[in-house]
Amino acid sequence: MTILIAGCGDLGTEVGLRFAALGHAVVGLRRSASVLPREITGQSIDLSREKPVIPFDTEFVVMAISAGSPTIDAYRAAYLDGLRNLLDALDDAGVTPRRVLLVSSTAVYDINDGSRVDEQTPANPKPGTDSIVFDAEQMLHARIPSATVLRLAGIYGPGRERLITQVRAGAALSAESRHTNRIHRDDAAAAIVHLLLRPEQPAPLYLGVDNAPVPSNEVLAFLAAELDLPELALNPSAAPASTRESQRGGDKLLSNRLLRDTDFTFTYPTYREGYRALLAGAGTLHP
Template structure:
């Protein structure tokens, strides 16, 4: 059996990391993005805009076994989110239909922002999704587009991604900013390599015939209080002075569980913020 093929629509940072992991298993990887010069070596370029109705240059003419939809909005308002996630995914499905391509599974990269809990509750894939923001509501709508596409589909709700080039929190700690301590504000995170690793793990499992659920949470093992993360980071970075005023804020407070992904056999490379930030800041 030949190795599967995958189209990564919106092949940016996470998509590029995913591509590398699948290439190691000899998968054929197509990467759709506006600037294909930024694609990793070996990824077959598909030059196009998810926000355009024109079919991208180099669209694959053969079989596409898997579609990973991993877009990023160009505008952080409701219109930008809708174009990126709802309209963009619908357009990719149209292009696939025009070429009579029927993927074995769609993997839609979503966000834990679909949950509206704010009081430190534990969250899993069965928890109520009642977001208090336009972004969470749009993501839920886009999830339904994937799940109602007529193809097997899995939604992966990633939490706060950190990694190379994503240094906002450490920069704020270096600047002496503080965070709310009491009551604790719980934050959820996943290293960029682990975010891509979870996506790769699910795709490889499906290709082996493993039955997948329709939703997984992408998060490390330790949804720690943000105050604990900041305190550890101050010590690690040698920061000795900081403001008494709260400068690092979060809209919600919840603790996401990765038990479902863990039960399938996924193991994060960076199980907690200490391991991940030590690798990033070291």
């Protein structure tokens, strides 16, 4: 049995290492496959332009594709052209995977009123890159109705430490503290493996987010305390941390209830455990 990972960047590589540690053969697709660890058989390919070679025994497919830049053209090339070439290659090879999962984004919810969001909440992406991500989800489900979409919130973890850097640089609390949602990179990877390997057929859609939607000021204050820095001051003109982290964050309370109902257990259930592990240098590359 082969696990095919299209988009073997940071998250895709972590997923591949976890599958390899369980004894599975893993093939990773990325532009420069030479940088992949030895546990993953690499295939150097630009999916936006080419169809990959599909191993005949491919049972699971993970699409963790990402755009090279935040432009509409880059998103269209990665999410639409790349996904189409992958699906066409599966058809050409006559391979029908047992399970297929697309990593998407909770940015498809353009919600800014602090309301609760779950899998039943209709997506309402802004025109532009967020709409392209949603179009990719729809393309996948049109061609493979049994596929699963995992919409991830803001990923943090090893190499994704911008908020820590901001606090060290003297970030201020904002008078407009929006709710932020996040998931540790290791938990995102573990959730993908969990959903693909569990006996029950996964649902069409899950939200990948930890247990603690939280106002951005609370996270900033927590990090300052953990770093033994002076208590952060309130700056009425400071932009909300969620805006500084991502223009796509919005203000919403994302629910992970459906994911937890699959008996998935978080290693880092809230930002506290995750950031403490980061500050202690405890990030992992595999179990």
